[in-house]
Amino acid sequence: MSSSQEITHTTIKNLVKECNNSNAMKVNLRKWTIEDLPLIQEILWKTWITSLGNFIPEDDLRKYFLEHYNDNTLLTRLYQQNTDCFIAQVNDNITVAVEITNFNQERYNVSSLYVLPEFQTMGIGKKLLRLAVKEAQSLGLNKVWIGVMTDNKKALDWYSKFGFNITERLPFTMGKTTVSLYIGYIMFNC
Ligand SMILES: CC(C)(COP(=O)(O)OP(=O)(O)OC[C@H]1O[C@@H](n2cnc3c(N)ncnc32)[C@H](O)[C@@H]1OP(=O)(O)O)[C@@H](O)C(=O)NCCC(=O)NCCS
Numbered sequence: 001m002s003s004s005q006e007i008t009h010t011t012i013k014n015l016v017k018e019c020n021n022s023n024a025m026k027v028n029l030r031k032w033t034i035e036d037l038p039l040i041q042e043i044l045w046k047t048w049i050t051s052l053g054n055f056i057p058e059d060d061l062r063k064y065f066l067e068h069y070n071d072n073t074l075l076t077r078l079y080q081q082n083t084d085c086f087i088a089q090v091n092d093n094i095t096v097a098v099e100i101t102n103f104n105q106e107r108y109n110v111s112s113l114y115v116l117p118e119f120q121t122m123g124i125g126k127k128l129l130r131l132a133v134k135e136a137q138s139l140g141l142n143k144v145w146i147g148v149m150t151d152n153k154k155a156l157d158w159y160s161k162f163g164f165n166i167t168e169r170l171p172f173t174m175g176k177t178t179v180s181l182y183i184g185y186i187m188f189n190c
Helices: 009-021 034-052 058-068 071-079 124-138 153-161
Strands: 027-031 083-090 094-103 108-115 144-149 165-174 177-186
Touching: 027 124, 034 058, 034 071, 034 083, 034 094, 034 108, 058 165, 071 083, 083 124, 094 124, 108 124, 124 144, 144 153, 144 165, 153 177
Parallel strands: 108 144
Antiparallel strands: 027 083, 083 094, 094 108, 144 177, 165 177
């Protein structure tokens, strides 16, 4: 799937400037559609490289990415029951973040939450997390479950801010690299 709306460096630079200058950055959250898939792949990849690239070799990241976030697997997720996929768009509807969740009657999982590096710490991740909480509540559930790599310190700190309760530590393999993953849930007061 090729990206028809590639996020160019200039677009990002201008948008970041706009967001920093504006007291009221407009963030729109919505479910993804088939047209969003190329941009979602781009956001996932760019965010992976910056957040995971310092402890997982790029070749291993790429292998996992091509296996799990290729066109077919994303299309499957898009139409799968019990899977919700959201994107965050700012100002002129530029997509800057992605959240993928799956759930059943007992458990609501956030399997991916990625904000483009240039748009981190602007409150977008929190909005997406709140949305997951709202969705879980609407299903009568009282926890949102997440998995975070133990080496992903920034994300770990961020989830800890919302009362991340770690319940187990599991191995997680990407290509030839195996890392540790904390599994746990967050409180609903975020
Ligand atoms: C982790 C991530 C999703 C957070 O999203 P974000 O949009 O950057 O976070 P927000 O701006 O919404 O954070 C809001 C709050 O968290 C605080 N915060 C931001 N980064 C933080 C950090 N690393 N540690 C602790 N607190 C942090 C902010 O100060 C803000 O606090 P406030 O509400 O009290 O003012 C995002 O940074 C990201 O995509 N990281 C890389 C990918 C990744 O690791 N994803 C998680 C994989 S499991």
